[in-house]
Amino acid sequence: MNNLNLTISSSPHIHAKHSTASIMQNVLIALLPALAVAGYVFGVWALALVAICVVSAVTTEAIIQKLCKKAVTINDWSAVVTGVLLGFNLPINAPWWLAVIGSVFAIAIVKQCFGGLGQNFMNPALAARAFLLASWPTRMTSTAYIPAYDTVTTATPLALLKSGDLTNMPSTLDLFTGLNGVYGCIGEISALALLVGGLYLIFKGIISWRIPTVYLLTVAVFAVLVGQDPLVHIVSGGVMLGAFFMATDYASSPVTPKGQIIFALGCGLITMIIRLYGGYPEGCSYSILLMNIATPLIDRFTKKKIYGVAKKKKEVQA
């Protein structure tokens, strides 16, 4: 007999090269353009806020996993993604402690309480944003919009749209690039940068085209139907960030192809209903959170047709 030290394992014996960490790293790469625009327009404090979020999120994850005597999985980069996304959802003059509290809430309550990575039923960054919005509404909204050349705060484009104050409305092109004046939270100002990142994720096969496409189309069609400019609705507010980076969160969105379409349709509808008829100027985050809750149900009713199983199975009574 020979003394080979052979590994025994069940097939398959080869695996795709990607990993959870590589997927998360790609998401971060996709977020870089938007982060760069934020740094360019808002200055260093924007980057600092995002960094505070990242550090708080990663630290919280490590501490909780240590306390629960579980393997510390901060090297999967998922807490970093959550941190960056939460940072993107903060207004530029948010105090540092708001970033910390939001990150702790996102990781401790929304993610780890439900079992950690992949088990959270809501998008942690969005749930944290909703939590901050409910707890410190003035800090989260009133100062959300600062023109780059001025320290005077004004309403966001969507608030202008809602109030009917169209004279102060920035041009659609400005809304699209986000470079010429600032209209919103740190990460949502440049639709172009987010689009570039989003397309990168689709190209890399990390997210499917279904959720972003259907989400944006629903918003556009809804806008046309009520006689508003569909482009303005797509490029302003959080829709671009939401469609590519929030609604596509694996854990809290459906896995079935049909389910993803229904989910995105729901997100688009609720976003527009809140924008046009609700109390808030923007409804992107609430729409996604609401659809997150419906995800298990959607998955259940949109199962694929299984190979060799007839569509309508008639049980023969014995």
Add this chain to the structure above:
Amino acid sequence: MNVKHGTFRGGIHPPYGKESTAAVPLEFGEKPKMVTIPMSMHIGAPCTPSVKKGEYVYLGQKIGEPNGFVSVPIHASVSGKVVAVEVRPHPSGDRVMSVVIESDGLDILEPSIKPYGSLEKMDAESIKNMILNAGIVGLGGATFPTHVKLTVPPDKKVDSIILNGAECEPYLTADHHLMQTQAEKIVLGLKVAMKAVDVEKGFIGIEDNKGEAIEALTKAIGNDLNLEIYSLHTKYPQGAEKQLITAITGREVPSGGLPADAGVVVMNVGTAAQIAESMTTGMPLYKRLLTCTGDAIKNPQTLEIRIGVSFQSVIDQCGGFISEPGKVISGGPMMGVSQFETEVPVIKGTSGILCLTKEFADVSIPSNCIRCGKCLSVCPIHLEPLNLAAYSQKNKWKQCEENHIMDCIECGSCSYICPAKRTLVSSIRVAKREIVAQRRKGN
């Protein structure tokens, strides 16, 4: 003769690893000094050894007597003396009753062996008898007795035979070489099988990365209008029976059914070539093509090897190991079985010996499912592997069954694609085994 195209939904594109052996000419293995022939090399009841220690056996002599209908005889692959009839390690991981023969190097043929004659002189019954007596089983790896496959139950209507030349398993090129070098034999074998089942149509499905094979077979078919070649999209598991049937005929095998329920019988190209070989020479199945490859092998190549030759001997003929192997696999990397040792014999279903280095063999630790849904999008049966595996790990057998776990073909695409390196197909296998055991208990 125009080549048609086909494919299926789902599947993966693993690195193919066929380059190292596809272009290397086919080799004939050395005459073995010793062979170990297990009495179980097919799906179905194992054989009973019909020879004793010390007895002299001829090449091609029957040494294992089949038990029951789903079983085939086993023959000596050399002439020489039986030195042991005992339990030996088997590439399935089990230990199996085996006949060990020390070759005299003369290859003296069993005297009763003679050619069966031409196809015209044979009828369906005599063809099936010939196939049974030659010990022919599915050579793609499943090793289902071929005479059983060709015996279609009277309540099913079969209208065509499909030959599987997809060879979608990465690394393996045995069928690729066979199709290039023995195209005529494959076509003859297909015609024999068509006569046995009494059908008019025959198809040969080949992945489109094997252009030379498609060319050779197209030439071998000539202008026979009843035979057609399908060039199939190169994608794993294109060669899985159900996916092959769908790609070529557009039909689906009903859940829990057999290919015959979709009106077809599927056979590997190697099986067809063996049928033709046995008919024209009278020889039973005693050798086969296999690919010995992997980054731990010095000279990867496809060889013709006799049944019963040890893996180690094949590896030595390929120049041995160039670096310490971490894993030795019988078959391909997607569905092959990892081996405890290299002193196991080549059996009828051994399509390859894959030796991977330590670095390749590393088993990653699974992490949390991130619900990316990739397993669901690659599953060729359109199941939800993430959910099935989760049910399995919680022993929820009933939920597994309700979600059609028994339809899983265990191709491993889900485990391959999982970024969290979860062992999805293993969990599914555990559940399937449990469910089968419970069903048996229930009866």
